[in-house]
Amino acid sequence: MDIILVPGFWLDASSWSEVTPPLVAAGHRVHPLTLPGLEAADAPRAGIGLRTHIDAVVAAVDKIDGPVVLVGHSGGGAIIHGAADARPDRVARAIYVDSGPLGDGGVINDQLPADGDEVPLPPWELFEDADLVDLNPELRAAFRARAVPEPKAVAQDRQELHDERRYDVPATIIACEFPSSLIQDWIAQENPYVGELARIRDVEYVDLPTGHWPQFTRPAELGAVILAAVDRTSVAP
Structure with a gap:
């Protein structure tokens, strides 16, 4: 299977380097992406x-010739959903x-502090405690050293979706900061935060307790x- 890995804000393709070995060892082809504007600290945004x-x-x-699996971390989730809408x-x-x-009309996060055309990685104090679980001082220092400012418009633009076949694409939610049971409770309560997720017809939940990274x-x-x-993904012949 071809697996396209989309990083979250402030990160490039190399952020997946410690995740991909078991995928490669199993014979899958991995394609970690560095998205436009994230190529370097001085890249135009x-x-x-x-x-x-x-x-x-x-x-x-x-x-790629054939089906793909899309993996998106954090803000990358909005991006892979847009891609699934374009290529369901x-x-x-x-x-x-x-x-x-x-969902259509939503924004990833327009509350992040911007500087001109970009959003630098904020101070740790601006994150919730749950974001930072297990991110020890060494990991924080390494993250900040590799972080690249995010293009501001990526965080602030509204999502535009067009093809309801996106709801037929099976989804896996890997819950880290809070348990998947809470997400399912929100769906049961018709919380608008999970309104788009609630419309996907085949969703599985996996808990991986840790912080946001x-x-x-x-x-x-x-x-x-x-x-x-x-490995649980079936592909039509």
């Missing part, structure tokens, strides 16, 4: 928005790592969970 990133993932899908017949499964699908805090376990989800 003006004019890069949410659609730019979705289009980059769609282009990666189109380069090509995506065998969407895996959301401490994230979920963003399991690719750093529990990378081997995250790789194993993704592998198991891929």
Whole structure:
């Protein structure tokens, strides 16, 4: 299976490096992406928005002959959902790592403090305690050293979706900061935060308790969970 890995904010393709070994060992082909504007600290970020990133993932899908699995961490969840909307017949499964699908008209996070055309990685004090579970001082220092400012418009642009076949794409939710049972309670309560997720017809939930960056805090376990989800994915002949 071809697996496209989409990082969350402030991260590039290398952020998946400790997650991919079990996938490669199992014979899968991995395609970690560095999205436009995240190539380097001094890369231009003006004019890069949410659609730019979705289009980059769609282009990666189109380069592959056959079905793909999309994996999106954090804000990358909104991006892979946009790609599934654009190519619902090509995506065998969407895996959301401490994230979920963003519905039409939603924004990823327009509350992040911006500086011009970009959003630098904020001070740790601006994150919730749950975000930072297991992210020890060494991991925090390494994360901040590798972090690249996120294009502001990616965080603030509204999602635009067009094809309801996206609800037929099976989804896996990997819950890290809070248990998946809470997400399912929100769905039962018709919480608008999970309104788009509630419309997906085939959803499985997997708990991986840690903070918001399991690719750093529990990378081997995250790789194993993704592998198991891929192995459960059926592909039409």
